Amino acid sequence: MSSDLFLVSNALVGIPAVAAIAVALEPAYRRSAIINLCASGATFLFALVLLVVEPESGGYLFVDDLNIVFVVLSTFIGFTTSVYSASYIDHEIETGRLTTRNVRFYHAMYQSLMCAMNLALLASNIGLMWVAVEVATLTTVLMVGMYRTPHALEAAWKYFILGSVGIALALFGTILIYMAAEPVLGQGYDAMVWTTLMQKAPQFNPRMLNVAFVFLMLGYGTKVGLAPMHAWLPDAHAEGPTPISAVLSGLLLNVALYAVLRFKMLLTANAAAITPGPLMITLGLASLIMAAFMLYRRGDIKRLFAYSSIEHMGIIAFAFGMGGPLANFAGLLHMTMHSLTKSAIFFSVGHIAQVKGTQRIADIRGLTQSQPALGWSLVAGVVAIIGLPPLGIFMSEFLVVSSTFARQPLLAIPLVFGLLLAFGALLLRLTGMAFGEPSRDQGEVKASMWPVYAHLSLVLLAGIYLPSHVVTWFQNVARLLG
Amino acid sequence: MELLTIDIAHVLAGALLLTSFMLLYQDRLSGLINIYTLHAVILSLSVAWQAYYQDAHHLYLTAAIAAIFKALIIPFSLRHIIKRLRIHRTVEVVGGVGITMLIGIFLVALSLVVMLPATASADPLSREDIAFALAIVLLGLLMMVTRRNVVSQIIGFMSLENGLVLAAAGANGMPLVVEISVAFSILIAFIVIGIFLFRIRERFDNVELSELDRVRGGRS
Numbered sequence: 001m002s003s004d005l006f007l008v009s010n011a012l013v014g015i016p017a018v019a020a021i022a023v024a025l026e027p028a029y030r031r032s033a034i035i036n037l038c039a040s041g042a043t044f045l046f047a048l049v050l051l052v053v054e055p056e057s058g059g060y061l062f063v064d065d066l067n068i069v070f071v072v073l074s075t076f077i078g079f080t081t082s083v084y085s086a087s088y089i090d091h092e093i094e095t096g097r098l099t100t101r102n103v104r105f106y107h108a109m110y111q112s113l114m115c116a117m118n119l120a121l122l123a124s125n126i127g128l129m130w131v132a133v134e135v136a137t138l139t140t141v142l143m144v145g146m147y148r149t150p151h152a153l154e155a156a157w158k159y160f161i162l163g164s165v166g167i168a169l170a171l172f173g174t175i176l177i178y179m180a181a182e183p184v185l186g187q188g189y190d191a192m193v194w195t196t197l198m199q200k201a202p203q204f205n206p207r208m209l210n211v212a213f214v215f216l217m218l219g220y221g222t223k224v225g226l227a228p229m230h231a232w233l234p235d236a237h238a239e240g241p242t243p244i245s246a247v248l249s250g251l252l253l254n255v256a257l258y259a260v261l262r263f264k265m266l267l268t269a270n271a272a273a274i275t276p277g278p279l280m281i282t283l284g285l286a287s288l289i290m291a292a293f294m295l296y297r298r299g300d301i302k303r304l305f306a307y308s309s310i311e312h313m314g315i316i317a318f319a320f321g322m323g324g325p326l327a328n329f330a331g332l333l334h335m336t337m338h339s340l341t342k343s344a345i346f347f348s349v350g351h352i353a354q355v356k357g358t359q360r361i362a363d364i365r366g367l368t369q370s371q372p373a374l375g376w377s378l379v380a381g382v383v384a385i386i387g388l389p390p391l392g393i394f395m396s397e398f399l400v401v402s403s404t405f406a407r408q409p410l411l412a413i414p415l416v417f418g419l420l421l422a423f424g425a426l427l428l429r430l431t432g433m434a435f436g437e438p439s440r441d442q443g444e445v446k447a448s449m450w451p452v453y454a455h456l457s458l459v460l461l462a463g464i465y466l467p468s469h470v471v472t473w474f475q476n477v478a479r480l481l482g
Numbered sequence: 483m484e485l486l487t488i489d490i491a492h493v494l495a496g497a498l499l500l501t502s503f504m505l506l507y508q509d510r511l512s513g514l515i516n517i518y519t520l521h522a523v524i525l526s527l528s529v530a531w532q533a534y535y536q537d538a539h540h541l542y543l544t545a546a547i548a549a550i551f552k553a554l555i556i557p558f559s560l561r562h563i564i565k566r567l568r569i570h571r572t573v574e575v576v577g578g579v580g581i582t583m584l585i586g587i588f589l590v591a592l593s594l595v596v597m598l599p600a601t602a603s604a605d606p607l608s609r610e611d612i613a614f615a616l617a618i619v620l621l622g623l624l625m626m627v628t629r630r631n632v633v634s635q636i637i638g639f640m641s642l643e644n645g646l647v648l649a650a651a652g653a654n655g656m657p658l659v660v661e662i663s664v665a666f667s668i669l670i671a672f673i674v675i676g677i678f679l680f681r682i683r684e685r686f687d688n689v690e691l692s693e694l695d696r697v698r699g700g701r702s
C-alpha cells in the first residue's frame with residue numbers, strides 16, 4: 001500500500017477514535033459539539049482524498065472502488081449530522097431533556113460510531129469487519145437508550161437483543177467462510193482477507209459457501225433492517241435522539257448492506273455456489289411490502305419514517321439481488337439518494353418534534369404555516385422520498401423498476417405495488433402534517449437548516465443532472481458487484 | 483492416538499450440547515445459572531483441548547477467558563443481580579417441555595444434516611465440531627424464543643455465544659479468535675450491566691418481558 005493511501009485510510013479510522021477520547025474528556029458541551037463537528041469534517045475531507053488516489057490493498061485496511069462510495073457517503077452524512085446535532089443538542093440541554101454529562105457521553109459515542117463504521121467499511125478482513133460492526137451496534141444501542149425513559153430503554157433493549165442475535169449469526173457465517181477458504185488458502189490471515197478470498201473463491205467448497213451465506217444474509221440482514229428481522233428498527237429510530245435516527249437510517253443500515261454485498265460478490269465468484277440474488281430479492285420484496293402496509297397505521301412521526309427506511313432498504317436489497325450492471329447501478333444510486341433524503345427528513349423531523357413537543361402525527365398540523373422553513377423542508381423531503389420527479393429517488397426507482405421490467409416482468413408487479421402503497425401512505429400523512437389549521441407550538445427552536453438544504457439540493461441535482469464522473473464511477477462499481 | 487484426541491474433542495463438544503439441552507428445560511433461575519457455569523467450564527475445556535490438538539497457543543487465552551469470565555465472573559454477577567432483584571427463587575413457567583425438547587432434537591438433526599455434507603472435505607475434528615456448534619447455536623436461539631424471563635433469555639444468548647466460540651476454536655488455525663471472544667465478552671458484559679444499571683425491575687416492576695410489552699401499549 002502506498003504511503004499516502006495508508007495515511008488516508010488510517011486517518012479515517014484514527015481521527016474519530018482520537019476525537020472520541022477528546023470529547024469524552026471535554027466537560028463543556030458547546031466545545032465538545034465543536035470538536036465533534038471539526039472531527040467529522042476532517043474525516044470527510046480525508047474521505048474525499050480517496051477519490052483521487054489510486055485504490056490499493058495492504059495492511060489491515062484496504063480501499064477499492066466499492067468501499068470508497070460507502071466511505072464518502074457515510075463521512076459526508078456524518079459531517080452534516082454533526083452540524084445538525086449541535087443545534088439539536090443545544091435545544092435538548094435548554095429544555096432539560098439531556099444533561100451535560102449525557103451530552104459528553106453522546107459525543108464520545110458518536111465519534112466511536114464513526115470510527116467503527118469507517119473501520120467496518122475499510123477493514124481488509126472479514127473478522128475485523130465483524131468486530132467493527134459489533135462495536136457500531138453497541139455504540140448505537142447506548143445512544144438509543146439515552147433518554148432513559150421506559151420507552152427508550154425498551155427500544156434499546158430490543159435493539160440490543162435482536163442486534164446481538166444478528167451479529168452472532170453473522171459470526172457463524174464468517175467462521176464458515178474461513179473454513180471454506182482454509183483448505184485452499186491455508187491456515188492464517190490469508191483465508192480471511194477480502195482480496196485473497198476473491199481471487200480464490202472459485203475453488204472454495206460451494207456447499208460450505210451456501211450455508212455460510214444464509215447465516216451472513218440473516219445476520220447482517222438483521223442490521224440492514226430487512227423483514228422479518230426488522231422489529232428493532234422502528235423502536236430504535238423513534239426513541240433515540242433524532243441525530244441518531246438520521247445516522248442509523250443514513251449510515252448504519254448501509255454499512256450492514258455493504259457487508260452483505262461483499263459476501264454476495266464472493267458467492268457470485270464461485271460458479272458452483274447458489275446465486276445469492278433470489279434470497280436478497282425475496283427479503284427485499286418482503287420488507288418493501290410489509291413496510292408499505294405498516295406505513296398506513298403509524299401514529300408517531302419518527303416511526304413513520306423508520307418504516308419508510310425499511311421499505312427503501314427493501315428496494316435496495318431487491319435491486320442488488322437482481323444484479324447486473326443496470327440494477328446494481330440503480331441500487332447504488334438509490335442507496336445514496338435514500339441516505340441523503342432520509343437523513344434530511346430526520347433533521348427536519350427532529351426540530352419539528354422539538355417545536356411541537358410531541359412526535360404524535362395527530363398533534364402536528366399545518367406546519368407550512370406555523371414553521372415555514374421546517375414545514376416546507378419536510379414537504380420537500382417527503383416528495384423526494386416517495387419518488388416524485390424531478391428528484392433523485394425518482395430516477396433511481398425508475399431505473400430499478402425499468403430494469404426489473406426488462407428482465408423479470410413478474411417481479412415488477414409486487415415491486416410497483418409496494419412503491420405505490422408507500423407513496424399513498426406517506427402522501428396521506430404529509431398532507432395532515434404540513435397543511436391545514438396549524439396546531440399550537442410548544443417552544444421555539446434555533447434550527448440549523450443548512451444540512452437539510454445541502455442534502456435536498458444534492459438529491460435535486462442528482463435528479464436533474466447526474467455528472468458524468470459520478471455516472472462512470474457508479475458504473476465501475478456496479479460492474480464490480482457483478 | 484489421533485483417534486483418541488478426536489474422541490476427547492467430541493466428548494467435550496457433545497457434553498456441551500447435552501448441557502444446552504439441560505438449559506432448555508431448567509425452570510429455576512439459580513439452577514439455570516449453575517448449568518450455565520457448567521456450560522462455560524466445558525467450553526473452556528473444549529477450547530483448551532483444541533489449543534493442545536492444533537498446537538495453537540492463542541486458543542489457551544480464549545479458554546482462559548471462558549474459564550475466568552464466563553464460568554466465574556458472569557455467574558457470580560448474575561447471582562448477585564437476581565438476589566438484588568429478588569427473583570432468585572423464581573420458578574419460571576416453561577411451557578411445553580416435551581415439545582421444546584422435540585424441537586431441540588429436530589434442530590440438532592437439522593444441523594447435522596446441513597453441516598456434515600457441506601463440510602465433507604474438511605478436517606474430521608473441525609467437521610464434527612462445527613456441526614455440534616451449529617446445534618448449540620440453534621438451541622440457544624430456541625431458548626431465547628421460548629423463555630419470557632430476561633435473565634433466562636440472556637443465558638440463552640450466552641449459550642449461543644459459547645457455541646460460536648466452539649466453532650471459532652474448531653476452525654483450524656482461524657486468526658482473530660481471541661479478539662472475537664474478547665469482543666463477545668464485552669457485549670455480554672454490557673448486557674449484564676444493562677440489566678443491572680438500567681434496573682429494569684424498577685422501571686417495569688418485573689423482569690418479565692411481558693411487562694416490557696405492556697409499556698408498548700398506546701404506541702403505534
